Amino acid sequence: MNEYNFPENFLDSLNEEPGFDRENFVAAHENIISPTSIRINPFKESILKTNEQVPWCAEGYYLDSRPSFTFDPLFHSGCYYVQEASSMFIDHILKYTRTNKDEPIKVLDLCAAPGGKSTLINSAITSTDLLVSNEIIKTRVPVLCDNLNRWGTANTIVSNNDPRDFSRITGFFDTILVDAPCSGSGMFRKDAAAMNEWSEANVNLCRQRQERILADVYPALKEDGHLIYSTCSYSYQENEEIVDWLCREFNMESVRIPIYKEWGIVETVSPEHKAWGYRFYPGKVKGEGLFAACLKKKQETDELPVFKTKGHQKLALQEIELIKQYIKEPDAYYYNKVNDDWLAIGRAHKESLDTLQRHLYIKKSGVRIGKLMGNDLIPDHELALSLYINKDKVLQTELNINQAIQFLRRDNIEINTTDKGWSLMNFEGHALGWAKLLPNRINNYFPKELRILANAPSSSL
Numbered sequence: 001m002n003e004y005n006f007p008e009n010f011l012d013s014l015n016e017e018p019g020f021d022r023e024n025f026v027a028a029h030e031n032i033i034s035p036t037s038i039r040i041n042p043f044k045e046s047i048l049k050t051n052e053q054v055p056w057c058a059e060g061y062y063l064d065s066r067p068s069f070t071f072d073p074l075f076h077s078g079c080y081y082v083q084e085a086s087s088m089f090i091d092h093i094l095k096y097t098r099t100n101k102d103e104p105i106k107v108l109d110l111c112a113a114p115g116g117k118s119t120l121i122n123s124a125i126t127s128t129d130l131l132v133s134n135e136i137i138k139t140r141v142p143v144l145c146d147n148l149n150r151w152g153t154a155n156t157i158v159s160n161n162d163p164r165d166f167s168r169i170t171g172f173f174d175t176i177l178v179d180a181p182c183s184g185s186g187m188f189r190k191d192a193a194a195m196n197e198w199s200e201a202n203v204n205l206c207r208q209r210q211e212r213i214l215a216d217v218y219p220a221l222k223e224d225g226h227l228i229y230s231t232c233s234y235s236y237q238e239n240e241e242i243v244d245w246l247c248r249e250f251n252m253e254s255v256r257i258p259i260y261k262e263w264g265i266v267e268t269v270s271p272e273h274k275a276w277g278y279r280f281y282p283g284k285v286k287g288e289g290l291f292a293a294c295l296k297k298k299q300e301t302d303e304l305p306v307f308k309t310k311g312h313q314k315l316a317l318q319e320i321e322l323i324k325q326y327i328k329e330p331d332a333y334y335y336n337k338v339n340d341d342w343l344a345i346g347r348a349h350k351e352s353l354d355t356l357q358r359h360l361y362i363k364k365s366g367v368r369i370g371k372l373m374g375n376d377l378i379p380d381h382e383l384a385l386s387l388y389i390n391k392d393k394v395l396q397t398e399l400n401i402n403q404a405i406q407f408l409r410r411d412n413i414e415i416n417t418t419d420k421g422w423s424l425m426n427f428e429g430h431a432l433g434w435a436k437l438l439p440n441r442i443n444n445y446f447p448k449e450l451r452i453l454a455n456a457p458s459s460s461l
């Protein structure tokens with residue numbers, strides 16, 4: 001064993017890597033606790049900002065200590081996402097590469113669960129832009145949907161596909177993020193167990209998988225579109241060598257991202273194509289290990305297929321009129337019924353949804369509004385958290401912190417009210433979910449699978 005119980009050969013394997021300072025790196029692992037950072041939701045105003053901002057992301061903030069997020073109702077209402085600071089660099093790349101804000105873009109987050117970078121992309125784009133958030137592993141899709149539901153936007157489609165399925169949607173996306181599965185050395189400080197998984201053989205396996213993922217998704221990128229590639233590995237094989245491979249095998253050029261020296265990020269160039277990359281080392285940055293690079297597709301080699309729009313089932317216009325009452329600016333949305341549930345997605349994304357539905361396994365599109373029972377809406381949890389709910393149409397009940405925690409536990413709550421019917425349950429004005437107010441009791445509709453099960457810590461947030 002060596003310093004800090006790093007895996008055998010790990011430190012030696014990094015000795016030649018750009019910007020690697022062995023002493024500083026080991027000291028950062030031995031002496032510095034992993035910093036806690038959050039990224040606030042720009043669409044849900046809250047007073048969570050702290051004095052120390054993450055330098056490369058305007059919405060990122062460091063916290064002095066790690067509170068119990070589970071017991072903070074604002075976490076459940078989607079006012080912020082707990083995210084490691086280095087990962088927020090993707091925001092900086094997205095903003096730099098977005099030159100024309102007037103033209104809507106389509107972004108794919110290919111390896112998206114649990115959704116940290118998807119919520120980040122969602123904050124960086126506008127409602128006329130589209131985010132497709134994909135996760136290959138079925139069991140990881142629910143957490144991705146939950147995190148996106150909390151963010152509250154109606155311009156996201158979640159799919160559950162293998163990267164190869166995207167090769168059929170030629171030239172569809174303006175930007176693709178591949179936050180690739182990797183050997184995970186960048187997370188050693190946060191997750192010491194990851195060290196047991198590390199080996200040189202695994203680094204090589206990861207590299208092969210990364211190449212396969214990138215080759216599969218490449219056709220889906222538009223000409224002049226950007227590919228953002230990131231890993232939480234320090235290994236050269238998974239980073240600079242992959243960037244070189246992309247430049248060699250595909251028609252791509254490297255994009256240099258401006259950074260400030262005081263950020264502590266190490267800019268690297270790949271040996272063969274001199275392509276830029278950005279390395280984050282704990283000890284040099286206040287964050288964990290990350291590698292990121294951005295490339296631009298030079299020329300479309302295949303001819304673009306013409307996408308035909310599928311014919312639609314005859315829409316139940318009367319039902320749509322009922323649904324629309326619950327939505328702010330209702331004409332801005334396209335309403336779609338899947339089984340018995342009504343969903344709304346920005347009207348601008350209807351055609352994209354048609355195309356994607358023909359090629360992908362769609363798990364969520366826009367916001368689920370709920371089911372109609374006669375003339376009544378049984379509202380969905382997604383509607384409660386969404387930014388587009390027409391709050392004039394529904395009852396709202398403000399809860400204090402204890403009532404909010406009871407609600408989030410799905411316990412019985414006692415409140416003094418004469419109101420009756422479906423009500424949003426709010427904390428500090430932010431919706432947590434639905435309850436039905438009945439003459440002699442309150443039915444709690446907070447989703448069972450999301451309820452707080454843990455015991456409250458002695459001091460919560």
Ligand SMILES: C[S@@+](CC[C@H](N)C(=O)[O-])C[C@H]1O[C@@H](n2cnc3c(N)ncnc32)[C@H](O)[C@@H]1O
Nearest residue numbers: 111112113114115116117136137179180181213
């Ligand atoms: C680094 S994690 C993504 C983290 C996520 N982008 C975020 O910010 O929350 C990599 C993801 O890739 C997925 N994955 C694993 N194997 C894959 C494959 N062969 N193709 C595509 N994705 C894969 C994993 O399930 C995991 O969700």
